[in-house]
Amino acid sequence: MSLLPTPSELVARARSDLRVGLPVVIGDGAEGLVALAAETLTGPRLDALRALPGRPAVAITGRRAETLKARAYDGDLARVRLPADVGAGWVRALADPGLDLAEPMKGPLVTEREGAAGLHRLALLLAKSAQLLPAVVAVETERPAALAADLGATRLAPAALAADLALHHPLLPVAAARLPMAAAEAGRLHIFRPENGGVEHYAIEIGRPDRTAPVLARLHSACFTGDVLGSLKCDCGPQLHAALAAMAQDGAGVLLYLNQEGRGIGLANKMRAYSLQDQGFDTVEANHRLGFEDDERDFRIGADLLRRMGFSAVRLMTNNPRKVAMMEAEGVAVAERVPLVTGSNRHNAHYLAVKRDKSGHML
Numbered sequence: 001m002s003l004l005p006t007p008s009e010l011v012a013r014a015r016s017d018l019r020v021g022l023p024v025v026i027g028d029g030a031e032g033l034v035a036l037a038a039e040t041l042t043g044p045r046l047d048a049l050r051a052l053p054g055r056p057a058v059a060i061t062g063r064r065a066e067t068l069k070a071r072a073y074d075g076d077l078a079r080v081r082l083p084a085d086v087g088a089g090w091v092r093a094l095a096d097p098g099l100d101l102a103e104p105m106k107g108p109l110v111t112e113r114e115g116a117a118g119l120h121r122l123a124l125l126l127a128k129s130a131q132l133l134p135a136v137v138a139v140e141t142e143r144p145a146a147l148a149a150d151l152g153a154t155r156l157a158p159a160a161l162a163a164d165l166a167l168h169h170p171l172l173p174v175a176a177a178r179l180p181m182a183a184a185e186a187g188r189l190h191i192f193r194p195e196n197g198g199v200e201h202y203a204i205e206i207g208r209p210d211r212t213a214p215v216l217a218r219l220h221s222a223c224f225t226g227d228v229l230g231s232l233k234c235d236c237g238p239q240l241h242a243a244l245a246a247m248a249q250d251g252a253g254v255l256l257y258l259n260q261e262g263r264g265i266g267l268a269n270k271m272r273a274y275s276l277q278d279q280g281f282d283t284v285e286a287n288h289r290l291g292f293e294d295d296e297r298d299f300r301i302g303a304d305l306l307r308r309m310g311f312s313a314v315r316l317m318t319n320n321p322r323k324v325a326m327m328e329a330e331g332v333a334v335a336e337r338v339p340l341v342t343g344s345n346r347h348n349a350h351y352l353a354v355k356r357d358k359s360g361h362m363l
């Protein structure tokens with residue numbers, strides 16, 4: 001077996017590169033792009049990017065462009081021309097509304113309408129999948145392979161990158177052990193890791209669920225603030241505990257603890273969203289202003305875990321009709337939807353109302 005990285009392993013490496021602040025080259029043949037994440041950009045790195053032939057642009061999502069009143073000629077994204085007199089702080093502020101006050105935007109923003117944006121789109125998806133703000137500063141190149149070698153940068157072939165980003169990476173069991181809990185003494189915690197070394201997810205099995213009948217199941221998305229700190233801004237903590245208690249009561253069940261913090265945008269971005277919510281935007285608007293969709297979670301993870309643990313049918317504890325639809329689409333039968341309405345208080349009443357009105361939750 002070769003010790004060389006596979007295309008998928010290169011994508012995993014490229015995510016780390018972007019988080020570190022290193023460039024990534026996307027391209028093959030005579031078409032390529034050198035891209036740096038806006039969030040981790042430094043002044044010296046921006047200067048070095050400017051020294052390359054070509055005109056740098058900052059790619060942002062259509063959602064973020066809308067907030068910045070920039071014309072998105074590429075539809076779901078915009079390539080903002082980088083003015084000659086701005087520094088890395090300007091680029092970061094283009095990505096991060098939290099910096100609006102420190103770095104007021106000098107508009108109007110000029111966006112590119114000529115040329116193709118396919119590689120920029122891939123760079124944005126890669127940044128998002130690294131849980132960075134979806135914004136990159138990039139320069140096109142006609143010699144991607146040679147330039148990547150010069151820069152010591154990871155180079156990704158566009159087709160392989162697109163395929164990898166769309167792929168669900170199978171989750172493999174890593175370890176499991178007995179875990180007596182306050183809610184249920186007969187507990188067992190299983191750890192799963194995707195084959196690309198990505199984020200791990202957990203399954204808590206209560207009792208000995210019968211694999212031939214629909215299991216009482218909960219797909220719980222991680223919420224550090226709600227689950228651990230008892231935040232009153234959402235209903236996650238009470239939902240987590242109510243689900244475990246219901247499974248204990250029933251004698252059996254499975255709770256998947258999916259590390260999709262902040263509906264898939266990560267804790268740092270969720271705190272950026274909270275900061276926008278303090279300015280009066282709701283949970284959906286805040287995600288959009290940051291450049292994200294309302295919900296960036298991949299529910300294939302939950303279906304894969306259930307199947308891997310031998311479950312093919314569930315009694316799903318949720319108020320979210322998308323979860324039911326996604327389970328069915330992924331081949332896990334939802335025999336019953338079990339409502340899980342709990343934990344409303346005066347701090348989250350508006351949040352719960354937005355989930356009902358904008359996200360279709362049955363509350």
Ligand SMILES: Nc1nc2c(ncn2[C@@H]2O[C@H](COP(=O)(O)OP(=O)(O)OP(=O)(O)O)[C@@H](O)[C@H]2O)c(=O)[nH]1
Nearest residue numbers: 221222223234260261262263270273283318319320
């Ligand atoms: N981006 C963002 N994520 C949030 C916010 N509040 C909670 N979350 C995250 O939302 C996820 C929970 O999703 P919910 O929409 O509450 O519930 P759900 O899992 O879709 O549906 P249920 O099964 O009915 O609970 C967790 O990952 C939380 O971290 C917020 O204001 N912004």
Ligand SMILES: [Zn+2]
Nearest residue numbers: 223226234236
């Ligand atoms: Zn929460």
